[in-house]
Amino acid sequence: MRRNWMLFCCFGVTACLVRTAIAQEHKESEKASESAATAGLSATNSIPSHDRASPQAFRSSASEDRAARIEGEKRFRTNCGRCHQPPHKFPPRVMATAIRHMRVRAMLTDEDMRLILKYMTQ
């Protein structure tokens, strides 16, 4: 009987932990989307002409892409290298399957999975 209670308690503690973390992450993502919206609004206000905005937007998106790729490489080495030697890059559709498999097997987070896929398919 005591063992069963121990098992139930373990389940309960884990569930609470997960719920707390999820709630925390939701709050953070809401904050991030709010600040992104504010930044977007201020950028639109400061650049009146569409012609002038385009190159800046292009440069900003290119730098974001580069940053995501660098972060993806970091996540790839940190997560995949924990268990095995890093493989070569695969075609995007192959990598999409492999990353779904590793998401389940290695319990990658959603963010890690997205960044690693971006890095491995570019």
Added chain:
Amino acid sequence: MKKTRTFLISADRLRARAGLALLSFALALNPFATPVSAQGVSDEDVKPVPLLQGSVGFITNFTGGQPDLHPIATPVVLLPIGQRWLFETRATFENDLVQVPGRSGFHGGPVQKEVEYAQIDFIANSYMTVTVGRFLTPFGIFNERLYPAWIRNLQSDPLILPIGIGPSNASTGTMIRGGFKAHPQLNINYTAYFSALSTRSPVDSDRFAGLRAGIFVPSERLEIGGSFQHLLQQERSNLFGFHTIWQPTPLPLDIRGEYAHSRRGSGYWVEPAYKLSQLPFLRNKMRRTQLVARYQQFFAGELPNDALPSVNTKEFEFGVNYYFMDGLKASSNYGRQFSAAGNLNVWTMALTYRFVVPLGPTGSAQ
């Protein structure tokens, strides 16, 4: 008769409780369940293709002077279905070729075939995946993550591997698992599972319920975790274990270790592996070379287990791995085993190759 009935009722109750616990855990997460697309699943823009991957290997063992040739092939089939589903299965085809007294050459019996796992995964949301079917028992890290021949640093199994993983290394039942960022510097991963009793070979499994949870600190490349399992049959005992993986950032060094405890035995292993990429000469060769060592100790328990050593055992192994190219690896290691049943040398040489074959067109991203 009465006693048997009581046993059956209590077994049913326990099974129901374990099922209820899994269900309540799933429900506990449900309020936060959101469509996968809303969380920005990474493969939403890329249609995944079915894959055949896996490894083939030729392993030569000399245990106590007795040679044993061991060809092995482990294909894995991955079949993604839609945005949220994945069917995955792994089979093993292997044979043991040994010298028969009075005959020349090596002889083996029929090829041993086994379906190690066949599971359906449903990605419920960013935090939880539900798995049903036959799956590798997630007790510790070796069985689930380090077992394939192309991944493991040393070809021999740790002495404590049979603890907590059930017969044939797998469970038949259901599992929920996931990983999420709990803090900018901290990821948490968890697994909760229930396995039903199956005595039908080769899909035999024990009845148990268990948990595994781990924390991963990406900046330190450190993962620490623990496993707990309650056996719902036989002696109805508790099993527990701990695992760790650490890759110090400034060094090409991996340190892995596990501890497991059960009434049938307990023990630990520690395995450092160092890549020689920092040496200033023969750089091209050195970056492909890895030195590995493993020290392990096993303490016999109060109950017997055919898969575990019957007496206290210590073993030290060291070896060299050479990575010719992506997926092709040669490894060689020597070990010395010390036990009351007799000391012996263990030599292993292996060549392993990992392959990935898409089962459909890969050219288009859409």
